[in-house]
Amino acid sequence: MTDTLPPTRWALGGPRNTGYGERFADLIAQGEDVVGEGRLADAMAARGARILDAGSGMGRIGAYLQACGHQVTAAEPDPDLVAQSRRTFPDLPVVPLEILALTPAALADAGVATEYDLVVCVGNVLTFVAEDTEVAVLSRLGSLLAPGGRILAGFHLQDGPATARRYPPDEFAADVAAAGLRVEQRFGGYDLRPVDDRYAVWVLGRG
Ligand SMILES: C[S@@+](CC[C@H](N)C(=O)[O-])C[C@H]1O[C@@H](n2cnc3c(N)ncnc32)[C@H](O)[C@@H]1O
Numbered sequence: 236m237t238d239t240l241p242p243t244r245w246a247l248g249g250p251r252n253t254g255y256g257e258r259f260a261d262l263i264a265q266g267e268d269v270v271g272e273g274r275l276a277d278a279m280a281a282r283g284a285r286i287l288d289a290g291s292g293m294g295r296i297g298a299y300l301q302a303c304g305h306q307v308t309a310a311e312p313d314p315d316l317v318a319q320s321r322r323t324f325p326d327l328p329v330v331p332l333e334i335l336a337l338t339p340a341a342l343a344d345a346g347v348a349t350e351y352d353l354v355v356c357v358g359n360v361l362t363f364v365a366e367d368t369e370v371a372v373l374s375r376l377g378s379l380l381a382p383g384g385r386i387l388a389g390f391h392l393q394d395g396p397a398t399a400r401r402y403p404p405d406e407f408a409a410d411v412a413a414a415g416l417r418v419e420q421r422f423g424g425y426d427l428r429p430v431d432d433r434y435a436v437w438v439l440g441r442g
Contacts, residue, residue, distance in 0.1 A: 240335050241365035245313060248363075248398030256293045256319045263295065263323075271425040272357040273299035276387050279438070280305060284352040289334050289376060290360030291327075294320030298327045300355070308347040310337055334364070334372045337379060350381040356388045357425075361407075362399035369402075373414035377441060386416070386439040389425065393433050404435055417442045 245252055262269050273296045280286060284305050288297035291309035293316050301307040301324075311317050312333035320329050330337070330345045334356075339349040354376050364372045376386055390402060408418055420438040423431035 240333060241368060243312065243333065243363055243365045244398055244400060245363040248396075251398050252396070253315070256316055259293050259295055260319070260323070269295050270299040272296050272355065272387070272389065273303075275425045275427070275436075276300055276353060276355045276357075277303045277305070279385060279387060280353045285348045285350070285381065287337075287348075287351040287354045287376075287379060289337070289354055289356045290358070290363070291320060291329065292316050292358060294324040294327050294329065296355060296357060297329075298324035301327055306348065308342070308345075308351075310334065312336075334360075334375050335368060337375060339379075342379075349379070350384070351379050352381050352384050354379060354384070354386045356386060359390045359395055359399050361388055362390045362395060362402050366400075369407075369410045370413045373410055373416060373439075377414055377416045377439075380441060384441075385419065387436070388439065389434065389436040391433070392435050407435070407437070411437075411439055412442065415442045416440065 286300050286305045286307045288309045291297045291311045294309055297307045297309035309327050309329040310332055311329055317329050317331045342349045411418055416439045419440045421430055422436040423429050424434055425436055
């Protein structure tokens with residue numbers, strides 16, 4: 236199925252995006268704080284929650300949430316990042332699929348949960364999905380929520396990565412509604428600062 240899906244903006248960016256994995260490896264080696272998104276996600280979840288890290292990259296947030304005691308599934312389509320994640324965080328299960336391919340059957344085949352209390356989709360994932368797949372991606376994530384489950388998403392509104400799209404808040408909110416979800420909260424950062432025009436953090440629930 237993955238072969239028939241359109242290429243993500245991340246994949247189309249090719250070598251222009253390769254600095255991400257190295258940058259986080261360096262930051263972790265230097266003992267820098269790279270898990271702010273994870274701390275908010277942990278605060279949103281009951282202990283031992285089922286959490287999907289959708290577009291998990293090199294695994295920094297999924298691994299943090301796993302260390303907090305949650306039952307985490309990471310999903311990442313970029314083979315180099317899957318390899319880096321498995322090397323760096325060998326205990327974090329990574330399903331090497333993109334979000335559109337995360338059907339209950341595919342998750343069951345991978346031996347991981349098929350519904351989640353929290354879906355984390357942070358670090359600009361939603362501005363890197365394939366062109367015109369935004370509603371389908373949001374809808375797929377929503378379909379994986381357990382009753383009462385929520386999605387934590389975040390992306391730059393300004394000065395984002397060069398190969399990512401601009402995603403104006405009004406357009407995102409319309410796509411959320413078209414996907415059968417609703418915006419429960421919006422913040423300006425993972426520290427819950429007020430809404431601003433630089434970065435957007437969203438908490439989404441079923442509509
Ligand atoms: C900047 S990286 C962030 C990775 C990770 N979430 C983090 O914050 O460290 C963007 C990620 O989005 C992923 N991505 C883009 N489109 C995706 C899709 N449709 N499904 C899953 N992941 C996707 C890329 O493969 C890449 O790993």
